[in-house]
Amino acid sequence: MDYLKGLNEAQYQAVTTLEGPLMVLAGAGSGKTRVLTMRIAHLITNLVDPFNILALTFTNKAAKEMKERIGKVVGQSEAKSLWMGTFHSVFARILRSEAHLLGFPSNFTIYDSQDSLNVIRKVLKDNNIDADLYKPKKVQSRISNYKNNLITVKAYFGNPELIENDERANMKHMGLIYQKYVEACFKNGAMDFDDLLLRTNELLTRFPEVLAKYQDRFRYILVDEYQDTNHSQYLIVKALASKFENICVVGDDAQSIYSFRGANIYNILNFKKDYPDAVTVSLEQNYRSTQNIVNAANVVISKNVQQFKKNVFSENEEGDKIKVYRALSDADEASFVASNIWEKHNSEQRKFTDFAILYRTNSQTRAFEDALRRKNIPYKVYGGLSFYQRKEVKDLIAYLRILINENDNEALSRIINYPTRGIGETTQNKLVVFADSQNVSVSSVLDNLGIYAPQLGLNNGILTKLSDFWSMIKAFQVMLKTENAYNVAMEVAKRSGLIKFLKDDQTPEGISRVENIQELMNSMQGFIEEQQQIEDGDPSLANFLENIALSADTQTDKDEQGDQVSLMTIHLSKGLEFPVVHLVGLEENLFPSFMSSSTREELEEERRLFYVALTRAEKQAYFTYAVSRFQWGKITNAEPSRFLSEMDAQHLEFINPVAETRFINRSGLKSNIFDDEPAEPRSFKKKEEKKSIQRSEALPASQKLKPVATARITNPSGASSENIEVGDQVRHDRFGVGEVLFLDGTDPDNIKAKVKFQHEGEKNLILKFAKLTKI
DNA sequence: CGAATCGGTCTTTTT
DNA sequence: GACCGATTCG
Numbered sequence: 100m101d102y103l104k105g106l107n108e109a110q111y112q113a114v115t116t117l118e119g120p121l122m123v124l125a126g127a128g129s130g131k132t133r134v135l136t137m138r139i140a141h142l143i144t145n146l147v148d149p150f151n152i153l154a155l156t157f158t159n160k161a162a163k164e165m166k167e168r169i170g171k172v173v174g175q176s177e178a179k180s181l182w183m184g185t186f187h188s189v190f191a192r193i194l195r196s197e198a199h200l201l202g203f204p205s206n207f208t209i210y211d212s213q214d215s216l217n218v219i220r221k222v223l224k225d226n227n228i229d230a231d232l233y234k235p236k237k238v239q240s241r242i243s244n245y246k247n248n249l250i251t252v253k254a255y256f257g258n259p260e261l262i263e264n265d266e267r268a269n270m271k272h273m274g275l276i277y278q279k280y281v282e283a284c285f286k287n288g289a290m291d292f293d294d295l296l297l298r299t300n301e302l303l304t305r306f307p308e309v310l311a312k313y314q315d316r317f318r319y320i321l322v323d324e325y326q327d328t329n330h331s332q333y334l335i336v337k338a339l340a341s342k343f344e345n346i347c348v349v350g351d352d353a354q355s356i357y358s359f360r361g362a363n364i365y366n367i368l369n370f371k372k373d374y375p376d377a378v379t380v381s382l383e384q385n386y387r388s389t390q391n392i393v394n395a396a397n398v399v400i401s402k403n404v405q406q407f408k409k410n411v412f413s414e415n416e417e418g419d420k421i422k423v424y425r426a427l428s429d430a431d432e433a434s435f436v437a438s439n440i441w442e443k444h445n446s447e448q449r450k451f452t453d454f455a456i457l458y459r460t461n462s463q464t465r466a467f468e469d470a471l472r473r474k475n476i477p478y479k480v481y482g483g484l485s486f487y488q489r490k491e492v493k494d495l496i497a498y499l500r501i502l503i504n505e506n507d508n509e510a511l512s513r514i515i516n517y518p519t520r521g522i523g524e525t526t527q528n529k530l531v532v533f534a535d536s537q538n539v540s541v542s543s544v545l546d547n548l549g550i551y552a553p554q555l556g557l558n559n560g561i562l563t564k565l566s567d568f569w570s571m572i573k574a575f576q577v578m579l580k581t582e583n584a585y586n587v588a589m590e591v592a593k594r595s596g597l598i599k600f601l602k603d604d605q606t607p608e609g610i611s612r613v614e615n616i617q618e619l620m621n622s623m624q625g626f627i628e629e630q631q632q633i634e635d636g637d638p639s640l641a642n643f644l645e646n647i648a649l650s651a652d653t654q655t656d657k658d659e660q661g662d663q664v665s666l667m668t669i670h671l672s673k674g675l676e677f678p679v680v681h682l683v684g685l686e687e688n689l690f691p692s693f694m695s696s697s698t699r700e701e702l703e704e705e706r707r708l709f710y711v712a713l714t715r716a717e718k719q720a721y722f723t724y725a726v727s728r729f730q731w732g733k734i735t736n737a738e739p740s741r742f743l744s745e746m747d748a749q750h751l752e753f754i755n756p757v758a759e760t761r762f763i764n765r766s767g768l769k770s771n772i773f774d775d776e777p778a779e780p781r782s783f784k785k786k787e788e789k790k791s792i793q794r795s796e797a798l799p800a801s802q803k804l805k806p807v808a809t810a811r812i813t814n815p816s817g818a819s820s821e822n823i824e825v826g827d828q829v830r831h832d833r834f835g836v837g838e839v840l841f842l843d844g845t846d847p848d849n850i851k852a853k854v855k856f857q858h859e860g861e862k863n864l865i866l867k868f869a870k871l872t873k874i
Numbered sequence: 875c876g877a878a879t880c881g882g883t884c885t886t887t888t889t
Numbered sequence: 890g891a892c893c894g895a896t897t898c899g
Contacts, residue, residue, distance in 0.1 A: 157889085159889090185889065186889080187889050188889090212888080220893095231883095234884095292889055293889095295889085296889095356887075357887080357888075357889090359886075359887060360887085360888065360889075459886070459887075460885080460886055460887075461885095482887095482888085485888095516875095519876065519877095521875070521876090522875095523875045524875085526875090648889095650889085668886085668887060669887080670886090670887045670888070671887090671888085689886095690886095692886050692887080693886090694885095694886055694887090695886075695887090708887080730885095731884085731885075731890075732891095
């Protein structure tokens, strides 16, 4: 049992406590992955059949890596029958084999957020609901909220409180939209991301024999990143583990950063309540970072109210101070970072892979790409608009999806007239309306075009076009029976006219679109080869589609061999480590995000995000911020992030002196930034509220308490802040002088002002961005 | 029916 | 500045 050597006491306990509920609180850099892999290896060495182990991870990549490491200890063949993956991919697999019970086809399509957004838009249109009042994105997030809290359509209509709540939010049609959306997905034979969890819950609740089957199968359950599980995931784990209670959860409440998609930090905070006999192990020694980095991070995270007491410490060298650079603009910031990397690459012989640039939003990438390219520094951008979400790629995929699931109307409407083949909107509408009136699917109308033709009211020319199109699809389907996925996709790309259509466009964008199609073909080829190499591999088209739907990171591990600087959002960086980290864009309204500064909860999450970012660094960390930034097509001023002023000066070193004066001024000025909030008494109440809510019902976004704000604005120049009131004379950069007619809204980030300008007439402005000056 | 153009809106993070 | 939708013209 060599693998047990070199574990510290806490790690040893976590690895060897095999039976019963166990919670491992793993501070940043405390060897969490090592503990998880060794624990699983230890289970197998102790003769637990790998077949009986279920390990749920946060990304598919993490699962893959861990599986490999376990294989090295217990042998690859043993590791193979382990079930390891994300909640979504593991339960998608289970749902496929049990789909018939729920009335779904086993080849159901998985909708990504773009697909589901399209379905929502269609629902709004079909029901004549104004998309301006019901922003599709907002509708989507509300529906997601329902689903993650197990509020089905039926449950929704049975709960007056929810209905009332939506009415208060001026969204009284939410129930109808929700219902229609669910119906549409069902008709299309499709599940969205949330469905994968919701339907699993449905499966386990409605069919006790199914639950029993999987309870017996998964005798040992491990959940990584437990702090980021949502209510739906929580219930699945609870149900599966309830028979044997061999449940081990690993996580760090200080690193919970996914509440925007329903993650409920109380899952981990209340673990002891769910399992009173649970053993708790705390891993507190950080092996990753220098003392200076660990201590600096501790100072910031200690500002959060909600957390377990922990004492994360490092016995590594003390290390350098964190260097702070104040840039004049986003371009200046990027060029500083690029120069710094270049210099360290030369003077300290560091590889480019040693460096990471971490940012809050994807839109910040561009400036860094430019700067790095100018210096010929190789880099790789992770995440962002995933490759598979590009339009041309999605179009080809839509063709492939239709081959697997003909009822996928979302895919059908994407390609029925793309490339254009004379089947316009009018025709498509007639098809859909007719299919609905006959209570059959669009695909079956197309299947029986001959029979339905007289009733469709379409002329012969159109009918021929339709039947040509559909026989092409049918031919692809036939081909799929004998040929492999790659050959079929190639044929689809050619015969559909897609390639030719794209090749006609010789602009740089057009050429890159063709390249993207080629890249998709390559990745498909790679996938098939990979699947053929592993035993029980599944190189089918259906499996390929499932894989790309559930793993945004498929292309990330591809060219990992290269020596490249890594660029990614902080969210994506969780679980990774780099010798040198540049944390950039440390500005108010960017980080913390302007979307997340209105409640204490939101701010605490941003602070955890900051904590995650800093603790990625092993040796050195750089903070940068810019005083002005090109954003939304214009230049905006910015002030340093409050997180900078929350740090302890002893951990910092200011590179350019101006930064120091600015910083000190500001921290003196703004140390009371929290005192502005109508703070603490309410936080206590809130905690109580949340506890009682989480077990039973949802916490729809609108129900969150908003601070009772006065119409206070912060002038982005940082010079002054002032109150603007109705009746004030104000000046606007572009519109000139005007009078404030009225103010609307309580959320300080979202106060709208109606202003009557002398020359430009009445305008509705968001106070925060309008930069009005009182005169 | 389809291409082109204009205008308005929105941009936090992701399985 | 990117993307969607509506509108207009051929």
